[in-house]
Amino acid sequence: MTLPAPAPDRTAVVTGASSGIGAQIARELARRGHNVTLVARSVAPLEELAAQLRTDGVRADVVAADLTDRQTRAGLLGAVEGKGLNPDILINNAGLSTLGPVAGSDPDAEVSMLELDVVAVADLCSRFAPGMVERGRGAILNVASTAAFQPLPGQAGYAAAKAFVLSYTQSLAAELAGSGVTVTALCPGPVETKFGQRAGFADGDAQAALPAVLWVAAADVARAAVDGLDRGRLVVIPGAANRVGAALAQVTPRSLLLPVLRRKHPGLS
Structure with missing residues (x-):
């Protein structure tokens, strides 16, 4: 372990x-x-979760932060250390998606997505990893997606962002080999959360477009993620069907794959 x-x-x-x-x-x-240490923009749900976790006998701290803001990200490590804590585990989970064709997109929304999904991951890794290496212990989990394994018309920026996270994580893991710090990419398929609603999916659209066999509960994804992180696995894909789908997506010719993805994506209907 x-x-x-x-x-x-x-x-x-x-x-x-x-x-x-x-x-x-x-x-x-x-x-x-x-x-x-729980980090997000919304304080109220963080405080509620922290209160629940404290009943399990652990310390749970809350840091309100908008990670699309570079100055805020720059202060996160200091905010944690200022509480007298060493951040030995970093879970880069914050992320969002836009929906629809690039030609009809909001440029500000696209850039904000890339700031959170791409820049924040690299920024926080570069700030937290040195201390882990110095202490000779640590674990980093970067949340990507099965979207990382193929282009995704209708969510072009999101899929490209997650491809970055996957590649970046694999490279970082190789760099830190032997340091006592492990790095893992989590690549979940569809999960029942509010993520799709925030991206702009109408109720039932994602469920209709994706087979039921691909859906994995958030609690099961979390268990697989922490198990994989504890075992030092490079990539974790929860769900057998998602692992098969990711493998097929990588070898299927794009000339065959892209028209199918385009036809099925709710964001382009």
Whole structure:
């Protein structure tokens, strides 16, 4: 097992922890005895989750932060260390998606998505990893998606962002080999969370477009993520059907794959 052992002066920083996969990963880490520092823009759900986790006997801190803001991101490490905590685990989960054709997109929304899904991941890794290496222990989980394995007309920027996260994570893992710090990419398929609603999917659109066999509960995704992180796995894809789909997506000629994806995507209907 590779996760740093829980200790009073150690914490797991979880971004995007107010709901969905992030909240479930925080719960899973707390269940295993890890202190957690919950990060998101919305304070109220973070405080509610923190109160629940404290009943399990762990320390749960809250940091309100808009991670699309570079100055805010630059201060996150100091905010954690200012609480007397060493961030031995970093969960880069915060993310969002836009929906629809690029030709009809809002440029500000597209850039904000890339700031959160791409720039924030690299920014926080570059700030948190040095301390982990210096201490000789640490674990980083970057949340990508099965969208990382193929282009996705209708969510072009999102799929490209997750492809970056996957590639970046694999490179970082190789760089940190032997340092005591492990790096894992989590690539979930469709998950029942509020993510789709925030992206702009109408009720039932995503469920209609994607087979039921691909859907995995957020709690199961979180369990697979923390298990994979603890085992030092490079890539974690929850659900057998999603693992098969990711493998097929990588070898299917784009001339065959892209027209199918375009026809089926609700954002282009």
